[in-house]
Amino acid sequence: MVPRQVPRWSAWIFQATPAWRRTTCALGASVGQQRWPRFPWRMCRPLAFRGCCSTVPRVPGVMLTSERYPVQRLPFSVVSEEDLAAFERIIPGRVITDPEELEVANVDWLKSVRGCSKVLLRPRTTEEVSCILRHCHQRNLAVNPQGGNTGLVGGSVPVFDEIILSTALMNQVISFHDVSGILVCQAGCVLEQLNHYVQERGFIMPLDLGAKGSCHIGGNVATNAGGMRFLRYGSLRGTVLGLEVVLADGTVLDCLTSLRKDNTGYDLKQLFIGSEGTLGVITAVSILCPPRPNAVNVAFLGCPGFAEVLQVFSTCKGMLGEILSAFEFMDAECMQLVMQHLHLTRPVRESPFYILVETSGSSADHDAEKLDGFLEQALGSGLVTDGTVGTDQNKVQALWALRERITEALSHDGYVFKYDISLPVERFYDLVIELRARLGPCTKHVVGYGHLGDGNLHLNVTAEAFSAALLAALEPYVYTWTATQQGSVSAEHGLGFKKKDVLGYSKPPTAMQLMWQLKALLDPRGLLNPYKTLPAHA
Ligand SMILES: O=C(O)CC[C@@H](O)C(=O)O
Ligand SMILES: [Zn+2]
Numbered sequence: 001m002v003p004r005q006v007p008r009w010s011a012w013i014f015q016a017t018p019a020w021r022r023t024t025c026a027l028g029a030s031v032g033q034q035r036w037p038r039f040p041w042r043m044c045r046p047l048a049f050r051g052c053c054s055t056v057p058r059v060p061g062v063m064l065t066s067e068r069y070p071v072q073r074l075p076f077s078v079v080s081e082e083d084l085a086a087f088e089r090i091i092p093g094r095v096i097t098d099p100e101e102l103e104v105a106n107v108d109w110l111k112s113v114r115g116c117s118k119v120l121l122r123p124r125t126t127e128e129v130s131c132i133l134r135h136c137h138q139r140n141l142a143v144n145p146q147g148g149n150t151g152l153v154g155g156s157v158p159v160f161d162e163i164i165l166s167t168a169l170m171n172q173v174i175s176f177h178d179v180s181g182i183l184v185c186q187a188g189c190v191l192e193q194l195n196h197y198v199q200e201r202g203f204i205m206p207l208d209l210g211a212k213g214s215c216h217i218g219g220n221v222a223t224n225a226g227g228m229r230f231l232r233y234g235s236l237r238g239t240v241l242g243l244e245v246v247l248a249d250g251t252v253l254d255c256l257t258s259l260r261k262d263n264t265g266y267d268l269k270q271l272f273i274g275s276e277g278t279l280g281v282i283t284a285v286s287i288l289c290p291p292r293p294n295a296v297n298v299a300f301l302g303c304p305g306f307a308e309v310l311q312v313f314s315t316c317k318g319m320l321g322e323i324l325s326a327f328e329f330m331d332a333e334c335m336q337l338v339m340q341h342l343h344l345t346r347p348v349r350e351s352p353f354y355i356l357v358e359t360s361g362s363s364a365d366h367d368a369e370k371l372d373g374f375l376e377q378a379l380g381s382g383l384v385t386d387g388t389v390g391t392d393q394n395k396v397q398a399l400w401a402l403r404e405r406i407t408e409a410l411s412h413d414g415y416v417f418k419y420d421i422s423l424p425v426e427r428f429y430d431l432v433i434e435l436r437a438r439l440g441p442c443t444k445h446v447v448g449y450g451h452l453g454d455g456n457l458h459l460n461v462t463a464e465a466f467s468a469a470l471l472a473a474l475e476p477y478v479y480t481w482t483a484t485q486q487g488s489v490s491a492e493h494g495l496g497f498k499k500k501d502v503l504g505y506s507k508p509p510t511a512m513q514l515m516w517q518l519k520a521l522l523d524p525r526g527l528l529n530p531y532k533t534l535p536a537h538a
Pocket of ligand 2: 226227450451458492
C-alpha cells in the first residue's frame with residue numbers, strides 16, 4: 001500500500017490544534033473569544049497499563065461510561081506490551097500512553113462519557129492506518145477512530161479500553177483545483193482551516209459548524225454533519241465526491257475520485273458517510289467546494305410567536321429565493337443563556353423567538369435590496385417586531401455567535417440532555433412546550449433552537465446534575481413523540497454511543513437487519529468503534 005503523495009503541499013501543514021478566533025463585536029458585546037471551549041483538562045494519576053477500567057483513576061465529574069450506562073465489555077483482547085512495540089515500529093514516537101494526553105482523548109467534549117483507553121495512536125499516512133488496523137485485526141483489538149472529538153453523542157471516545165486512533169496528524173491538503181473547486185485532503189484537516197484555505201482561492205467549504213475550530217473533515221464526513229450551510233449546499237452525501245477508507249482488516253478502499261458524475265456500480269462511499277467509524281476509517285476526502293459568495297448579510301430578528309416564525313420562513317423563501325443561505329431559530333431561553341453564561345448582548349428587543357437569516361450572493365447591491373424588501377414586508381406585517389442587519393464581517397460574526405455558541409452556553413448551565421431531531425416544521429416547537437409542562441421544576445431550562453430551515457430542532461434540557469429520574473421522564477417520551485410525527489431521532493449528530501438503542505424509532509426492522517449484515521460483512525470481528533451506532537444484535 002502506497003501512502004498518498006502530497007508533493008505540492010508537503011511543506012504546508014495544518015495545525016491540528018483549534019484556531020480560536022477573536023472578533024470585535026459591532027454590537028458592543030464581547031463575543032467569539034473561544035469558538036468551542038477547551039476542556040479544563042485535569043491532571044490525573046498515571047494509568048496502570050494492563051487491566052480494565054477499574055484500574056483507571058476517577059476524575060471528579062466525569063463518570064466512566066460503563067458506570068452510568070448498562071454496557072458489557074465485549075471479549076476483545078487487551079493491548080499488550082508486544083502490541084505497543086508493534087505500534088511503535090509502525091509509527092515511531094507517536095504511540096501515546098501518557099495519562100494526561102489519554103485523559104483528553106478518553107472524555108467527550110460534553111464531559112458526559114468517559115472511556116479508559118490506555119493507548120492513543122497518531123498515524124500520519126494511510127499506509128500507517130492500514131498497518132495499524134491490520135495488526136488490530138490479527139490481534140482482535142478494538143479501535144475507536146477519533147477526529148476533533150467534538151461529537152455530541154459519545155461516538156468519538158472509547159466506551160472501555162478501545163485503542164484510540166487519532167487523525168490529528170493526517171492534516172495535509174492533497175490537492176485543490178481552482179477551476180472546479182474540488183478539494184482533496186487528509187481526514188484530519190480542521191474544518192475552519194480548510195475553509196480559510198479554500199476562501200483564499202475563491203471558494204468556501206460546503207459545511208459550517210459551531211465546532212469548526214476543532215472538528216476534522218474526516219469526522220464531519222463520518223458523522224454526516226449538517227450544520228449552518230445545509231439549507232444552501234445540502235448534505236455531505238451530495239458534496240463529498242470521493243473517499244479513501246481503510247477497512248477493518250487494513251485493506252485500503254480507494255474511492256477517492258473527484259468526478260461529479262460517476263455511475264459505475266454501487267456508490268460505496270455513501271456507506272461510510274454517516275457510519276461513525278463503524279465500517280471503516282476515513283483517511284482522505286474529496287469534496288466539492290462552492291464559489292465564495294461576494295456578499296454575505298445577516299439579519300437577526302425578534303418574532304412575537306411561533307406561527308409568525310413559520311410565516312417569516314415562508315416569506316423569506318419566496319422573497320429571497322436563491323440568495324437565502326441560512327434560516328436559524330432560537331427561543332428566548334437560549335438568548336437568556338448566551339447572555340448569562342457568555343456575556344453576549346441581545347441585539348434586538350426582547351422577544352419570545354429569534355431568527356437568524358443569512359443571505360449569500362454575488363452582488364452586494366442586489367442582495368441588500370432583496371433583504372431590505374423582505375425586512376420591510378416582515379416588519380410592516382407584524383411578523384417581526386424588531387431586527388438588525390449585519391453586512392460587515394464583524395457584525396455578521398457577532399450575530400452568528402449568538403446562535404452558534406448556544407451549545408457552549410448550555411454546557412455552563414449544568415448537565416445537558418440533548419436531542420437532535422428532524423420534524424415537519426409545523427410541529428417544530430410543540431415538543432419544547434410539551435416538555436416544559438411535563439418536566440416541571442426538576443429542570444433548569446428546556447430550550448429549543450436549531451436549523452429551522454432544515455426542519456432540525458435541537459432540544460436541550462438542563463438540570464443541576466445527571467438524574468436517572470429526569471432521563472426516564474425524557475426517554476422514551478421524546479423518541480416516541482418524534483416517531484409519531486414521522487420525524488428522525490437523529491437529524492445530524494448521529495447515534496454514537498448514547499443514541500444507538502433508539503435507531504428503531506426511525507428505521508424499520510428490515511433496514512436494521514441490513515445494517516447489521518453490512519457491519520458483519522465489513523467488520524466481521526466488530527472491532528471498529530464497537531458499542532456505537534447500531535444496537536446490539538439480538
Ligand atoms: O448542542 C446542540 O444540541 C446542537 C449543536 C449544533 O448542532 C448546533 O447546531 O449548534
Ligand atoms: Zn446543529
